[in-house]
Amino acid sequence: MPDWFNILLRSLGALAYLFILTKIIGKRQIKQLSLIEYIVGITIGSIAAFMATEIDGPIVHSLIAMGVFAIVPVLMEWLTLKSKVLRDFFEGKSTVLIKEGKILEDNLKKERLTAEDLLEQLRIKNVFRVADVEFALMETNGELSVLLKSENQPVTPQQLELTVSPAEENQVVIMDGVIMDEPLATAGYNRRWVRTQLQKAGVALENVFLGQVDKGGELYLDLYDDKIQVPAPQAMKLTFATLKKCQADLELFALATKSEEAKQTYQRDAEQLQQVIDQLKPFLIR
Secondary structure (H helix, E strand, O other), X not given: OOHHHHHXXXXXXXXXXXXXXXXXXXXXXXXXXXXXXXXXXXXXXXXXXXXXXXXXOOHHHHHHHHHHHHHHHHHHXXXXXXXXXXXXXXXXXXXXEEEOOEEOHHHHHXXXXXXXXXXXXXXXXXXXXXXXXXXXXXXXXXXXXXXXXXXHOOOOOOOXXXXXXXXXXXXXXXXXXXXXXXXXXXXXXXXXXXXXXXXXXXXXXXXXXXXXXXXXXXXXXXXXXXXXXXXXXXXXXXXXXXXXXXXXXXXXXHHHOOOHHHHHHHHHHHHHHHHHHHHHHHHHOX
């Protein structure tokens, strides 16, 4: 067997074996890796490279070595789940860097961070003023967690006692000019509905890069040709405007009629319709 072909087979075998080991170890982002997992990842990669190029050595030795290094993080993860002492030893503890708007310089030095590093991490969190921070932690994965002071936190609808529509999962029904049948069925629609909506928007299916539908049945389109402006869906707003017009008409009828009984009926209906509009407004106007 030629050496180049032997190396090719070894490389493909190493790649397949690494894929299996990675599935066993579990999926984490690079920044979430512990020190042990980081070391194991580098070592397994080195062994795989050695196995692919060292054609004289037995391949089984490299496979055993990679298997051992792959089992280590799995075993360590199981142990850390059972013991907080081991978890703190292997994964470390979070470090407080800012408390009540004051930078803790000793902890900053412990993490080997400069003031510029800290400010950069704060800017990533959209914080540009240290005095606005109530609490900032350097997590074990290197991420900075920031809690703003109460007066600097964004106002929420709950604090304003506002009713808002619940968060909803949009379904991707068109991708790369192809209708996605499974998400479409999940949303409760079919291909005929999609084509009808595209016809209303005056857009060809082939020109749609991405299409999403929300629970209200509004289809949002992103086209390959960015110069073409797709009008925003207006069904919800038109429904809201129609309800407001009906409510205004009832009030107008109440003012115009000379019958006291009819006036009370119109006023009562107008008030009831206004209550319905107030309840539906968060869902219709977004």
